[in-house]
Amino acid sequence: MEREPNGDSGEEAAALELPLHPRLRLHREFESIYLPDKRDVIVYVPPGYDEETERTYPVLYLHDGQNLFDGRTSFVPGRTWQVREHADATIEAGEIEPLVIVGIYNTGDKRLAEYTQDENQQMGGGEADCYGLMLTRELMPWIVSQYRVRQERESTGLGGSSLGGLVTLYLGLRHPECFGKLAVLSPSVWWNHKSIVGYVNEHAPQLWERPRIWLDVGDREGLKTLRDVELLARRLKANGWRPGETMHFEKVHGGTHDEASWATRVRPMLRFLFPKE
Numbered sequence: 001m002e003r004e005p006n007g008d009s010g011e012e013a014a015a016l017e018l019p020l021h022p023r024l025r026l027h028r029e030f031e032s033i034y035l036p037d038k039r040d041v042i043v044y045v046p047p048g049y050d051e052e053t054e055r056t057y058p059v060l061y062l063h064d065g066q067n068l069f070d071g072r073t074s075f076v077p078g079r080t081w082q083v084r085e086h087a088d089a090t091i092e093a094g095e096i097e098p099l100v101i102v103g104i105y106n107t108g109d110k111r112l113a114e115y116t117q118d119e120n121q122q123m124g125g126g127e128a129d130c131y132g133l134m135l136t137r138e139l140m141p142w143i144v145s146q147y148r149v150r151q152e153r154e155s156t157g158l159g160g161s162s163l164g165g166l167v168t169l170y171l172g173l174r175h176p177e178c179f180g181k182l183a184v185l186s187p188s189v190w191w192n193h194k195s196i197v198g199y200v201n202e203h204a205p206q207l208w209e210r211p212r213i214w215l216d217v218g219d220r221e222g223l224k225t226l227r228d229v230e231l232l233a234r235r236l237k238a239n240g241w242r243p244g245e246t247m248h249f250e251k252v253h254g255g256t257h258d259e260a261s262w263a264t265r266v267r268p269m270l271r272f273l274f275p276k277e
Helices: 010-015 083-092 108-114 128-146 163-174 191-206 223-238 259-273
Strands: 024-030 039-044 059-062 100-104 156-161 181-185 212-218 247-252
Touching: 024 128, 039 083, 039 128, 059 128, 059 181, 083 100, 083 259, 100 128, 108 128, 108 163, 128 163, 156 163, 156 259, 163 181, 163 191, 181 259, 191 223, 212 223, 212 259, 223 247, 247 259
Parallel strands: 059 100, 059 156, 156 181, 181 212, 212 247
Antiparallel strands: 024 039, 039 100
């Protein structure tokens, strides 16, 4: 679904001049042998990270990293998921365990190809397997070498929205040994005649342990999108995910297909996937 940029207010324009928060670390031009394009990576560390030097943290990898924290790089200038603000508030309220969040920037024109699991005759695509290799074999080990994150699947999440939600579910099922938590926001189930639904039906029975899934869709994203995601939720349930336990499906009242709406879902998503024990 395409989104039209809106004009910036004076406050939004002023916000673009501010430097990054000190607990956001930007790493430029991460290289891969599996994909030709370099990409930036932005890392959020939680309050206390620099002081508690012996502590290790769960980690959440999110696609479309330029839309998460920094209004200067987001799809709609000045409009982000406000991930740092929501993560800080949820941690400080004692609702979740402190975690590290890694935002993986998309590569613009290559985004559709990298975020889709199979090729569409009209639109191309189908490079998600290579993107997954970059993620699991290169980026994740590098993050482990640079940050105090835990490596077990139970402490590792993957997430995204739209095509980012699609590739999250695909890679989560393809690499279940890596990811124990999936944040699937407004997924593009429509891609290539809803082929992701067939993938779920085919691969879910082979999983030795199902990842915990947050799945949502806004009720103002269009009737077709709503029905597609409802179908996906039914297929996940039929394949062994238990609502309220291993899966949370939510139809977000008033929810739309944009950063402002996804921002409202960050806090409940974190509570479900990373609850404080």
